[in-house]
Amino acid sequence: MATSTFVGRSAPSDDKRWRQVDVRMRRLGYRPDGLIEVLHTTQEVFGYLDDDALSYVGESLGVPPSKVYGVATFYSHFTLKPQGLHTCVVCTGTACYINGASALLAAISKELGVQPGATTPDGRVSVLKARCLGACSMAPAVVIDGEVHGHAVPARLVDVLEKL
Ligand code: FES
Known part of the structure; x- marks a missing residue:
């Protein structure tokens, strides 16, 4: 059942940089319409967006993965995880x-x-x-x-x- 209350999902890793992402999401009240802003912050601190980041942000804001990926791939500003080894x-x-x-x-x-x-x-x-x-x-x-x-x-x- 859908709920508008954020129940809290733990960050993908204990990397301290997730705290900056968490702070941004909290400040935006975990609102789905804060997606672009949160992705922007996530990319700023990690340099790119990988699958873990996209699913964490999506789940935390209650935005379906298709929309998260849609936004992340639509804007050329966003960089998905690079292909290098x-x-x-x-x-x-x-x-x-x-x-x-x-x-x-x-x-x-x-x-x-x-x-x-x-x-x-x-x-x-x-x-x-x-x-x-x-x-x-x-x-x-x-x-x-x-x-x-x-x-x-x-x-x-x-x-x-x-x-x-
Ligand atoms: S680590 Fe903070 S400016 Fe580079």
Whole structure:
């Protein structure tokens, strides 16, 4: 039976970034019409939207999966989970930007030949940007395959990515 009361579903993982998504949903009163805004927040903190994120947001807001996927694929602003074997999300939030995020992206572009939002030609690494990964004290921060790498340095980052 349909109900308008949110009964609470736990986040897909204990990744702290889900808290930012939860806060956004709470502020919007878990209203279905907050879908685009919540997807926007989710993409900002994770860099992309994967199946877990879409179903979590959809269930929390009471929006059917077809609608959630419809919205996520209709707007070119949204990026679904990248196809690369590995994922590298470079934070370009204020703290990371000030501490050299652009140099990280420039090094990735030069050495791996890939721009944010794209995957290396060999399909190994997808590179994405996020606004704040919630690790500002370690700026510039990068998340590689779900693991946060703080105080990232261009040469070392490229090295890590090349060894994946
Ligand atoms: S601004 Fe990069 S982690 Fe917060």
